[in-house]
Amino acid sequence: MKQLLEQWQQDAAAPRAAKLYEIRLPLFDAAKLAALSELFPGRSEEQILTDLLSAALDQIEAEFPYERGPVAEVDEEGDPIYADAGLTPRYRMLVETYVERLKQANTDGGGK
Numbered sequence: 001m002k003q004l005l006e007q008w009q010q011d012a013a014a015p016r017a018a019k020l021y022e023i024r025l026p027l028f029d030a031a032k033l034a035a036l037s038e039l040f041p042g043r044s045e046e047q048i049l050t051d052l053l054s055a056a057l058d059q060i061e062a063e064f065p066y067e068r069g070p071v072a073e074v075d076e077e078g079d080p081i082y083a084d085a086g087l088t089p090r091y092r093m094l095v096e097t098y099v100e101r102l103k104q105a106n107t108d109g110g111g112k
Contacts, residue, residue, distance in 0.1 A: 001055060003055075004051055004052070004055045007051065015106075017102045017105070017106065018102070018105050018106045019102070019105065023049075033045050033048060033049065036048050061088065061091060064086055064087040064088045064091065065086050065087070066084055066086055066088070067084065067085045067086035068082045068084075068085065069082055069083035069084060069085030070082065070083055070085075071083075
């Protein structure tokens with residue numbers, strides 16, 4: 001979250017998906033969002049929501065538990081290095097699949 005606050009003090013924008021997501025916030029969260037947009041007037045509420053969601057998704061991935069899989073390689077001392085057999089590799093594979101689909105959707109006329 002510290003990086004997010006630093007980013008808000010600068011100006012950077014990532015490419016956006018063509019798909020539009022609509023949400024209804026709980027009242028207290030909507031108030032927090034309004035307060036953040038006042039604290040950082042260079043950021044719209046949409047930009048703040050996008051950045052918060054991105055940070056939360058990164059944090060969730062970081063919290064996936066590690067599950068030791070088969071030996072993937074051996075280090076220079078001959079000790080085994082195990083592959084991750086948990087949620088992380090499957091999640092990353094799915095993310096890459098959806099990145100390609102969303103890029104294709106953007107180039108098929110839905111992108112900005």
